Amino acid sequence: MRCQRRRGVGKARNWRDNEMTSLKTALVTGASQGIGRAIALSLASSGYSVAVCARSEEGLEKVAAEAREAGAPDALSITADLREPDAPARIVNATTDCFGGLGVLVNNAGATKRGDFLKLDDADHLDGFALKYHATVRFCRAAWSELAQSEGVIINISGVGAHTPEAEFTVGGPVNSAIINFSKALSKRPENVRVNVVCPGHIVTDRLKYRLQALAGERDLSLDAARDVMCADLGISDFGDPQDIAAMVRYLCSAQAQYITGATFTIDGGVTPGI
Ligand SMILES: NC(=O)c1ccc[n+]([C@@H]2O[C@H](COP(=O)([O-])OP(=O)(O)OC[C@H]3O[C@@H](n4cnc5c(N)ncnc54)[C@H](OP(=O)(O)O)[C@@H]3O)[C@@H](O)[C@H]2O)c1
Structure with a gap:
């Protein structure tokens, strides 16, 4: 874990400008590569301090350096296996200690096993839920009071499998559906925290x-x-490109999206067959 500049942002609450809403500090999970990396760099280029977490220290350090180059006032990388129950609270605490608060939480980490249902065992199902669903729930719980203070934003990354079940995707589909149900429920809490979901399609x-x-x-x-x-x-x-997902996340963090909560956005190049 490395905090670059501890006093860079301060404890400003309800910080707003014309473009972005909420305190300009963000925590992005699963950000050592792929979609999470693109989201972290996109927010960094909008002036957010970003905390990134995943298991690969090398990947995270690289992304943190890229975030600083892109414009992040601060960048923090935290190495953890997010399947471990105590990891989310530890990461949220480290982030708020470093940045002085939290405005945006993006739950992106996920890795569910595909394959023939009859060849997937309990461990495959439990593992898929442990990372993508339970870590999301734990991050939301751990970050909630900070986000309530900053009137912040949660964006949970689901996937098109949530709406279009596939025989080869019996772990990931249910995990992604559960994320949407959970996010909608959370959006109904009385505090001013906007909670939305982005469902990527086939992203390189x-x-x-x-x-x-x-x-x-x-x-x-x-x-x-x-x-x-x-x-x-x-x-x-x-x-699609990871930037396609990052652009939607960035929009959902902006003041233009201040009336959007409890919603799910599909970014899939039209692959979803239904309405
Ligand atoms: N790409 C797509 O087409 C697509 C489609 C639908 C949904 N999605 C969703 O979008 C999200 C990102 O997908 P992606 O394609 O960018 O995946 P990816 O390139 O495989 O990246 C996954 C990220 O999660 C981290 N991660 C994996 N296991 C972890 C663990 N146990 N603890 C902590 N971090 C862990 C990885 O880092 P480490 O390996 O360093 O831990 C990496 O940073 C996922 O939730 C995925 O389900 C993607």
């Missing part, structure tokens, strides 16, 4: 690259050809 990160490599191997295709096949099967023109 390591998770998607592994799926593409598997498809290329199964069908003896190049990676580019596997990409074309997967997009055609899904009925989309291309995959």
Whole structure:
């Protein structure tokens, strides 16, 4: 863990400017790479101090350095396995000690196992919920009083599997649905904390690259050809970029989104078949 500049932001409450709402300090989970990294850097470029957490110290240090370069007044990296029950409270405390408060919490960390339902055991299901669902609940609980004081924002990253069940996604789908239900319930609390959900579709990160490599191997295709096949099967023109998700998160943190809470936003290039 490394706090760059402890007194950089101060304890200002209800801080607002024309562009962004809430105290300009953010905690992003699962930010050592992929979507979490893009969210952290996007908020950093809007002047947020950012705390990033995941297991990879090297990845986090790199993202923290990138955040400072992008404009974050402070950057804090905290290494933890978020499946451990005491990790979220420890991380929230370290973040508020370092930044003097919290304006934004983004629960992004997630890694659920895909595959044949009959080959997935209890441990696979419990592990998927331990990271993405239970850590989200624990982070929200640990951060709630700080967010209530700052009239802050929670954004929980779910996924299109929440609305479109798949035979190969019997862990991730239910986890993502549970995140939406939980977030809606939390948004109904009386404190002024806005709680919203973003559901990514097929976004190019390591998770998607592994799926593409598997498809290329199964069908003896190049990676580019596997990409074309997967997009055609899904009925989309291309995959998304982590920036596409980060842009929506950034908007939801802004004053323009001050009337938006309890909502779920799907960013999927049109892959979701239903309405
Ligand atoms: N990419 C997509 O197409 C897609 C689609 C739908 C939903 N999503 C959701 O979007 C979120 C981000 O996905 P992504 O594609 O960016 O994934 P990713 O590239 O695999 O990144 C996952 C992040 O979570 C962290 N993480 C994993 N296990 C952890 C653990 N036990 N403790 C702490 N941190 C952990 C990873 O860091 P370490 O390995 O260093 O711990 C990494 O920073 C996930 O919740 C995912 O379900 C993604």
